[in-house]
Amino acid sequence: MAGPLLLDDADDPRLAPYRAMRERDLVGRQGRFIVEGEVTLRLLFSRGARFRAESVLLAPERWPGLEPFLRGIDRDDALPVYLAGKDVMSAVTGFPIHRGVLAVGLRGGDPEPDALIPPAPAPALILGLVGLTNHDNVGGLFRNAAAFGADAVLLDSACCDPLYRKAIRVSAGAALTVPFARTGSGAALLDLAERHALTPFALTPGGGEALETLQPPARALLLLGTEGPGLPEVVMERARRVRIAMAPGFDSLNVATAGAIALHRLAGDRLART
Structure with missing residues (x-):
């Protein structure tokens, strides 16, 4: 130079x-x-x-x-x-x-979502974000995805831009290194899960399965929605609903915190091998 x-x-x-x-x-x-x-x-x-x-x-x-x-x-x-x-x-x-x-x-061109998913039967961990418009939360989730070895982050069309300056900063730069792509909707994320043999998990306080008892599958899609409304019902009904156990009388976590806990659990053996 x-x-x-x-x-x-x-x-x-x-x-x-x-x-x-x-x-x-x-x-x-x-x-x-x-x-x-x-x-x-x-x-x-x-x-x-x-x-x-x-x-x-x-x-x-x-x-x-x-x-x-x-x-x-x-x-x-x-x-x-x-x-x-x-x-x-x-x-x-x-x-x-x-x-x-x-x-x-x-920026360059955006990759196709399907191209970011490891082919079956190889292990895969994908983070799917639906309707997240807070740059701090999106940046924090990219940081979590990098920390726990997620293969990619897929965002629906309503999510904010992970390359917004604040999102990059909160992600500690992970938004520059973790592969990501856009999908049209939460339903499109679930269609993608079907095509690639990913087990979809919807994180929700009303989930029927406790995260701590979950046996992580080899190929998983973790779906997270915006704080408050959470994931749309049409998305959750096509996924396994899981919850994070909390103290009695409280059922709310910041979505980035909840995502970190769930990603750590779903990462399973891949973390033990590092």
């Missing part, structure tokens, strides 16, 4: 992809997304990563620590690295920048 370029004008056109980050995250940025912080920056360039970086923007004091890493990146073209003071970065993004590490990633 060439040396970094120092930019001291917030109106420099090379900084346009970083402009007004909060507002543009809500409406999209033409196939781009923003990565924030050193941990997620490194994951964006990790081996086998799905996404590609368009540019990197650093506060000057962050360059010495990241220079060896960025110079060691193997790619066919030169990666633009821009340096700008935090006052310039804050003026461009629209809010105070503290970490001094940003990058623009390119």
Whole structure:
């Protein structure tokens, strides 16, 4: 890569992809997304990563620590690295920048959901999200999926974007590394489970099976719905309903917490072998 370029004008056109980050995250940025912080920056360039970086923007004091890493990146073209003071970065993004590490990633095309599922009879653990619109919860669930070895996350059309800046940050970068794809609906997730011999589990406080007594199958689809309404009845009636045992008088967990507990249980022997 060439040396970094120092930019001291917030109106420099090379900084346009970083402009007004909060507002543009809500409406999209033409196939781009923003990565924030050193941990997620490194994951964006990790081996086998799905996404590609368009540019990197650093506060000057962050360059010495990241220079060896960025110079060691193997790619066919030169990666633009821009340096700008935090006052310039804050003026461009629209809010105070503290970490001094940003990058623009390119989304590329979305994979087909079927392509992300290991073929039978190999073990498979898929996380299916239905109607989750909270970026913290989606980011937390991607982090859980990575921690417990899920093969992929599949989201229905109502779920929020896992590449929203906050979702990436909450996921500790897992949204950049865990394979994911969109399906049209919860029913489409269940159709996919049938095609790929996945046992579907609907996590719900009213489940007839206790999670702690469940014998994890080799191939499973864990379905999670939004907090409050939960999964639609038309989805749950086609799945095995399981519950997490809780203290008497209380039956509510944050969906990301509940997902972590269920993924740990369903991961079964795959965790013991690591």
